[in-house]
Structure formats: structure tokens, C-alpha cells
Amino acid sequence: MTYLSGKFRNLQLAAKFSIGASLLVAITIAAISLLSLDQERQHFRHDLEEQANLLLLSTSLASDTGLYELDAFYLSNLASEISGDEVLNVRFYDDTGRLVADNTGDPETLFIIEPNATGIDLLDEEEPLLRWEDERLFAGRNVLLGNGVVGAVSLELSTEELNTQIAATRNQAVGAAFLAIIAAIAVAYALSRSITAPIRQLAQASSQVAEGNYKVQYEGNASGEVGELVNSFNTMTEAIRLKTRDLQRATRDAQEASRLKDEFLSVMSHELRTPLNAMIGFLGIVQMTEKQMTDKGLHRVERARSNAERLLALINDILDISRIESGRMQLVPTPVNIRQEVAKLNDQMAVLAEEKGLSLVVSVDKMLPEMVTVDEDAFTKIATNLVGNAIKFTEEGQVTLALLKDTNDWIIEVKDTGVGIPAHMHQIIFERFRQVDGSTKRKYGGSGLGLAITASLIRAMNGTINVTSAPNEGATFTVRIPIVDTARSQALSRMEVEVA
Amino acid sequence: MTGADLSHILEGLTIVVVDDEVDSQEVAATLLEMCGANVITANDGKEGLEVIRKHKPVFVISDLSMPEMSGWEMLHTLKKDRTTLDIPVVALTAHAMSGDRERAIMAGFHNYLTKPLSPENFIRDLLNIVMDIPVIAALVA
Numbered sequence: 349m350t351y352l353s354g355k356f357r358n359l360q361l362a363a364k365f366s367i368g369a370s371l372l373v374a375i376t377i378a379a380i381s382l383l384s385l386d387q388e389r390q391h392f393r394h395d396l397e398e399q400a401n402l403l404l405l406s407t408s409l410a411s412d413t414g415l416y417e418l419d420a421f422y423l424s425n426l427a428s429e430i431s432g433d434e435v436l437n438v439r440f441y442d443d444t445g446r447l448v449a450d451n452t453g454d455p456e457t458l459f460i461i462e463p464n465a466t467g468i469d470l471l472d473e474e475e476p477l478l479r480w481e482d483e484r485l486f487a488g489r490n491v492l493l494g495n496g497v498v499g500a501v502s503l504e505l506s507t508e509e510l511n512t513q514i515a516a517t518r519n520q521a522v523g524a525a526f527l528a529i530i531a532a533i534a535v536a537y538a539l540s541r542s543i544t545a546p547i548r549q550l551a552q553a554s555s556q557v558a559e560g561n562y563k564v565q566y567e568g569n570a571s572g573e574v575g576e577l578v579n580s581f582n583t584m585t586e587a588i589r590l591k592t593r594d595l596q597r598a599t600r601d602a603q604e605a606s607r608l609k610d611e612f613l614s615v616m617s618h619e620l621r622t623p624l625n626a627m628i629g630f631l632g633i634v635q636m637t638e639k640q641m642t643d644k645g646l647h648r649v650e651r652a653r654s655n656a657e658r659l660l661a662l663i664n665d666i667l668d669i670s671r672i673e674s675g676r677m678q679l680v681p682t683p684v685n686i687r688q689e690v691a692k693l694n695d696q697m698a699v700l701a702e703e704k705g706l707s708l709v710v711s712v713d714k715m716l717p718e719m720v721t722v723d724e725d726a727f728t729k730i731a732t733n734l735v736g737n738a739i740k741f742t743e744e745g746q747v748t749l750a751l752l753k754d755t756n757d758w759i760i761e762v763k764d765t766g767v768g769i770p771a772h773m774h775q776i777i778f779e780r781f782r783q784v785d786g787s788t789k790r791k792y793g794g795s796g797l798g799l800a801i802t803a804s805l806i807r808a809m810n811g812t813i814n815v816t817s818a819p820n821e822g823a824t825f826t827v828r829i830p831i832v833d834t835a836r837s838q839a840l841s842r843m844e845v846e847v848a
Numbered sequence: 849m850t851g852a853d854l855s856h857i858l859e860g861l862t863i864v865v866v867d868d869e870v871d872s873q874e875v876a877a878t879l880l881e882m883c884g885a886n887v888i889t890a891n892d893g894k895e896g897l898e899v900i901r902k903h904k905p906v907f908v909i910s911d912l913s914m915p916e917m918s919g920w921e922m923l924h925t926l927k928k929d930r931t932t933l934d935i936p937v938v939a940l941t942a943h944a945m946s947g948d949r950e951r952a953i954m955a956g957f958h959n960y961l962t963k964p965l966s967p968e969n970f971i972r973d974l975l976n977i978v979m980d981i982p983v984i985a986a987l988v989a
Contacts, residue, residue, distance in 0.1 A: 622869050625964040629875030632967020637882070660964065680950060
């Protein structure tokens with residue numbers, strides 16, 4: 349049953365309708381047919397009973413004298429006259445219930461002297477006795493002459509005719525029911541098609557909309573509820589089409605604006621950097637060559653140069669972030685000797701750490717292969733930013749840089765013993781121009797772009813960055829970068845170079 | 849190594865510096881001259897070709913993006929000429945053009961230096977990458 353109902357649920361709507369409707373029609377017609385068939389039967393039986401009564405009456409009238417006189421010959425003839433296809437048996441009994449004559453004309457019956465039980469019973473019946481037996485209707489009554497009972501008569505009527513009539517009626521009913529069910533199926537199917545066809549077309553149209561074709565409009569004819577559905581579908585697709593067009597326009601405008609901004613930034617940065625480079629260069633030359641300069645003078649040149657360098661770093665950061673965010677920074681992963689890179693980094697950063705009296709501890713996991721496929725610049729920038737930050741925000745203790753290997757990732761972990769970061773700032777510090785608060789900005793300096801750049805670079809490498817920290821308990825930044833198949837990425841980067 | 853140690857290390861060597869930014873060009877030239885080099889400057893690739901053909905320098909330091917003729921084109925032309933084929937050209941790549949470095953090596957530049965130039969480290973960095981040029985190797989040894 350569950351299997352069937354499951355099957356039914358999976359059928360198409362039109363099939364469900366048709367099956368449902370034809371079942372209903374079939375049940376109704378069957379019920380009506382049964383009822384009318386029964387009525388018909390009653391009717392036929394009643395007719396036959398009437399017929400039997402009439403025949404019985406006329407037979408009794410015709411046989412009263414014969415019975416009074418016990419004229420067996422006459423009665424026998426009479427019985428033969430009456431019997432036929434419809435009247436199977438005619439029997440006469442005398443006033444003691446003995447069988448006197450019947451339609452067989454068999455003289456032997458005349459000599460049966462034993463009273464007949466049926467005959468005796470019938471002598472008392474003034475009203476006709478009717479009894480339905482298999483295939484026949486038995487009818488009998490007494491025969492009166494004057495006021496006296498002179499005998500009885502019994503008839504057996506064939507029900508064959510009746511059965512034939514009932515069978516004919518039943519066959520007609522079955523035929524009609526069959527036709528009605530076929531008609532019902534046809535009508536139900538046509539009707540459900542008229543409902544499901546527009547729904548099916550709507551479904552097709554919807555899937556086109558889902559694929560992004562918003563120009564679809566349903567053009568078939570539909571009325572009623574389906575018509576309403578069609579109307580709202582058309583309104584909806586039109587609305588989506590307009591919205592999408594607006595969005596596309598807005599996106600295009602935004603992209604254009606963003607492109608112009610990037611272009612402006614890149615041109616500006618270049619234009620700003622060129623004179624700064626020259627300034628730094630010339631100031632450096634002055635520092636190296638002007639031996640006769642006073643300490644005060646050298647100090648001022650040093651200040652001028654360090655400010656120029658800060659400005660340059662800021663401009664570089666701004667350029668970096670705009671390139672990363674516009675997606676124009678193309679990372680070029682190549683196999684990099686990661687231990688060499690870390691050693692280089694250690695050389696640069698140890699100086700900064702020493703200046704603040706901190707120790708910088710660097711380690712590389714033995715499990716990490718010699719060559720790691722990564723964009724060298726991006727790696728350097730990430731490590732430099734994180735270690736630089738750690739040194740900047742740590743007053744005493746140590747900064748640790750560890751490169752670790754996990755199953756699918758390699759990990760850059762930078763740990764410090766510095767001021768730490770309150771929990772609510774753990775996300776915000778990766779946004780642009782953000783530091784823990786304005787006062788730290790004044791105290792520690794920096795553009796507030798370093799972590800944003802770092803996070804963007806890591807995102808571009810499909811990696812993640814996390815921080816665990818609490819105020820005054822130091823901070824640990826953990827960068828996870830998926831390990832790239834070296835051979836494959838080498839092939840790719842070579843291809844890229846050739847294309848370029 | 850300090851600046852003093854290097855003051856004569858490039859003594860008598862002819863080096864061509866090609867850069868369209870005159871200040872940047874002058875910084876490089878000054879730093880090289882401080883080490884005793886004979887520096888000839890050019891403002892773009894075209895000028896660069898002329899002076900290189902004329903003076904046959906030990907090596908060339910060239911910017912990549914320049915008007916008239918880029919560093920790429922200049923290198924291409926040098927490599928086609930048998931008389932200039934062997935002159936090493938060191939590319940000067942801007943910070944912004946990160947993919948340029950790998951491409952520069954592929955294209956046939958001897959090596960690359962990154963802008964901005966660090967006044968203190970420029971000579972040392974430069975020596976590191978031109979050490980494999982026989983004339984320079986002989987000088988330092």
C-alpha cells in the first residue's frame with residue numbers, strides 16, 4: 349500500500365487527475381448500476397408474480413367444474429393447454445389433496461392415491477401462495493365452486509425470461525459504465541492537461557529564468573488561477589529583468605569608477621614615489637659624502653630621510669592594497685627556498701628587534717620541504733608585516749617566527765609578548781586604517797594598512813589568518829596556506845611567463 | 849663592506865645608466881661614480897643604444913618602462929647585434945611591477961635590481977649580481 353501510494357505520488361499531475369477522476373466515476377457508476385439493477389429485478393419479479401396470480405385465477409376458474417367432477421381427462425388437457433415455455437408445470441389436486449392431473453399427461457399420476465403434501469397445504473390457501481425457487485416461481489391456490497373447496501391448482505413459472513432480461517439490463521449497465529469511465533478518463537486527462545500544460549510551460553520558463561535568461565515571457569493562453577500564476581510570473585520575470593539590468597548598469601558603473609580610482613591611485617603613487625625615491629637617494633648620498641657636516645646637520649638629514657621613507661612606505665602600502673583589492677595583483681607562485689627567505693628576513697628584522705632590546709627567535713619545521721611554492725614577494729610581505737607588527741607592539745620579551753607543516757597546509761606563526769589585542773578587536777584589526785585605538789596609532793605609528801594587506805594577500809593564496817590574544821598577554825598570528833603541488837604550479841607559472 | 853672599502857672598486861670601468869627619470873638616473877650615476885666608475889647616462893632606450901654602441905660599457909643598468917624605447921626593446925636590439933650581444937644589462941624594476949622580474953630574466957637581462965634604490969646597499973647589491981661578469985670578478989679578487 350505504501351509502495352502504491354509512493355508510486356502514485358511520483359506520477360505526473362495529469363495522470364493523478366485522470367486516475368482520481370476515473371476512480372470516482374467508476375465507483376459512482378457501479379453504485380448506481382447496482383441500485384438500478386436491483387430495482388429492475390424487483391420490478392421483473394413483481395411482473396412475474398402478477399402474471400402468476402392472473403394465470404392462477406383463470407386456471408382455477410377454468411378447472412372448478414372439472415375438479416368437482418374429478419374429470420381427470422379434462423384437467424389433464426387443460427394442464428397441457430396452459431403449460432408451455434413459460435409455464436413449466438400445472439398440477440391439479442382434489443379436495444383431499446391428492447394429485448388428480450398434470451400437464452405431463454402421464455396416466456400414472458392419476459392413480460397416486462396418497463394425498464400430496466403440497467396439495468393439502470394449498471387447499472387452505474384462498475389467497476394465492478407464491479414461492480420463489482431456483483429457476484422458477486411456484487404458485488398455487490385452492491379452487492372454489494360456490495362456497496366449497498373442490499381442490500387446488502399449482503403452477504411453476506420459468507424465471508428464465510426474467511433472468512435473461514436482468515442479464516440484458518446488467519450488460520447494458522456495464523457497457524454504459526465502461527463508456528462513462530472512458531469518457532471520464534478522457535475528460536479528466538484533457539482537463540488536467542489544460543491545467544498542467546501551462547504549468548509545465550511555466551516550469552520550463554522558470555528554469556530558463558534560473559539560468560539567467562530574464563527575457564522569458566510566458567505567451568500561452570491560460571485563464572483562472574493558472575492565468576493569475578502566468579500573469580504574476582510574467583510580472584516577476586519582467587521585474588527581475590529590469591532589476592538585473594539596473595544592477596548590471598550599476599555594477600558596470602561601479603567597476604568603471606573602481607577602475608578609474610585604481611588608475612588614479614597607481615598613477616599618483618608612481619608620481620609620488622618618483623620624487624621620493626630621488627629625495628631618499630640624494631639624502632643618502634649627502635649622508636655618505638658630506639663628512640664636514642655637523643652632527644646637528646647630519647641628524648636633520650637623517651630625520652628628513654626617515655620621514656621620506658615613511659611616506660614612501662605608506663604610498664607603497666596604499667598602492668598594494670588598491671592593487672590587491674582590484675584583483676590586479678597577480679600572484680606568481682614559484683618554488684622558493686623558504687629557509688633562505690627566513691634567514692634573509694631574520695637578518696633584516698633582528699636589527700629592529702635589537703634596537704628595542706627584544707630577541708627574535710626563528711625556526712623552520714624539519715617536515716617542511718626545501719622548496720615551497722609561493723609568491724616570493726607576497727610571502728616576504730606577510731612575514732615582514734607580522735614580525736614588524738610584533739616587534740612594534742612588544743616592549744620586552746621576545747618575538748617568535750615559526751614555519752610549520754600540517755597535513756595540507758604550511759603555517760606561518762608569529763608570536764609576541766607584547767601589549768596584546770582585546771577580543772573584540774580580533775576581526776577589526778584586519779580592516780583598513782585600523783589599529784586598536786587612536787592612541788595606539790599615535791604611539792606606535794604606521795598606516796594601519798599592514799594587516800589589511802597581509803590578510804588580502806593570504807586570501808589571494810586561499811589561506812586563512814587567525815589571531816589569539818588578550819590584552820597584556822601577547823598575541824599569536826597564525827597563517828595557514830594550502831600546500832601547492834610544485835610541479836604543476838611550475839608548469840603554470842612558466843606558461844604564464846611565456847604568454848606574457 | 850663599507851662605502852670606504854668600495855670607493856675605488858669600479859675604478860676605470862665604463863657603465864651606462866639608462867633611465868627616463870633624471871633624478872633617479874643621477875642618484876645611480878652618483879653612487880657608481882663614488883666608486884670610481886666612468887658613468888654615461890641615457891634618457892631612454894634609443895639614447896641608450898647609441899651610447900652603448902659607442903662606449904661598449906662593462907655592463908648597463910636600465911629602467912624597463914621608458915618613453916620612445918623601453919628597456920625590453922633596447923635589450924632585444926642589443927642581443928641582435930654581434931658587437932653588443934655580450935654586454936650584460938641589469939634591469940631596474942619598479943616595486944610595483946612584481947611579475948617583471950621573472951620576465952626580465954626570461955627575456956635575457958643579466959639580472960635585476962629593485963627600485964627604490966637604497967643608497968647604502970646599492971653598490972653591494974649591484975656587485976653581488978655582477979660578480980659573475982669576468983672583468984668584475986677579476987677586479988674584486
